[in-house]
Amino acid sequence: MAEFKSNSKLERILRAGHFAFTGELGPPRGSSVEHVREKAKPLKGNVDLVNITDNQTAMVRMSSWAASIIAKEEGLEPNYQMVCRDRNRLAMQGDILGAYAMGINNILCLSGDHMQFGDHPGAKGVFDVDSTQLIHMVKKMRDEGTFQGGAEIEEPPKMFIGGAANPFAEPFEWRVHRLAKKVAAGVDFIQTQCIFNMEKFRKWVAQANDMGLTEKVYILAGVTPMKSVGMAKYMKNRVPGMDVPDEIIKRLQGAEKGKVAEEGIKIACEQIEEFKEMKGIAGVHLMAIEWEHKVPEIAERAKVLPRPVV
């Protein structure tokens, strides 16, 4: 077996052939360490990796690297998210070195939501590099030991490199090619947008399989349990790039009173069961939005426990 690219726990789990199960933690809109520790608790032992979001929805939050360090102290494996919106290549590379120095071994490279969505709509969007280029830059830092500008790095950061994919947005035919671009840029793992339209997702994965992409990259399927009919409608109509078929809404509407969230979790578990068997899928990324305390229950019911020790 080839050498590991990083010290990432996720890399070891995937390389050993386990079905990965990852989660998410949004840092607070303040400097409370306790807040991060509290949110970390239900995730510990139940997921292999935790995405620490970076000024999510263009709202200022505790920096992703700082919250990543706190999560690590709590025994979690952080996935340091970095968006292209807020930093230029100098800041990005500096932060990557710093994060790696503090023991962070995973990074997720994202474009970021537009400033207009957040509470600082007048901010200047940086977008010096885009998400595909960021992936390439981190790979170059790791594998060639050089900065983007070409100079050598003393002790290169050995990051396990992640990216995102939205299999649903138009033009659908292009989505798999965009994945291919990220693979060529050097991405190691992909976490997809929340999946609700299973039919479209199956098609996308089949295309990725046909193109041989799933042999080069680990794809973790994005799952979000719906808490309510309102949430499903909001995601369908308001969240850019989200594809929520009417059947999902109907199914939630059909649930008994007080049992809608239960139905949401049931749908999520059914999806996870299918992903476990799906060719080309290496795991699930669970985005339980502001529902961290439910993660143990969902993990239990999705039969992904206990998590492998590697």
Added chain:
Amino acid sequence: MIVAERKPFDEISDLLAGYDKVLTVGCKTCVAVCLAGGEKEAALLNKELMLARKVAGKPVETCAALVERQCDMEFLAELDDIVDQYDAIVSMACGAGVQFMAERYPTKPVLPGVNTTFIGVNRDVGWYEEKCRSCGNCLLGVTGGICPITMCAKSLMNGPCGGTNQTSCEINKDQPCAWYAIYQRLAGQDRLDNILKMTEIMDWRNNVPRTIVQPGYEQRKAAFSDK
């Protein structure tokens, strides 16, 4: 062309407080076409100014002049004989014209009458759209004639992002997604291979004031600089 918008009257009026003789200079080129700073707009501004100052009991004397292109010293020179008669100049040209005027008359306050907004096109009379951010490294040859830097809200070079909403940009429904359009245009021309490979990190050239000397004009520039 360069597209500008007239500044709000109160802002111009504040800039001119204390000046009693004002020369307002329109520009005949871009800002005239986009109805912000041509002959008509210069005259209109003067009228507003005189009325407001009269009402306030501080009358002002104004004069309107028009220059072919304020971004050209040769044309600015036409003002040399009259500038001395005024306390301040309002330039209705784009930011480049204002600066060139201020450079020509360094002892006079030269004030902007418009907000220079973008390089764009004339979609219809009175309707302009931004098209270029003058990045200095034009990518249109591979992106189907659609600028990813200007027309994509995140200036992505390997789009589209995950927020694409059917054919619209994630920022709003009325803004087409540039990358959706790039894909469609290239697909229609059978040129999708243009964007199959990653576009490398950009070498941004617009971080310092830029100067261009066209081939063959180097000596002329050198002679000018020696003067």
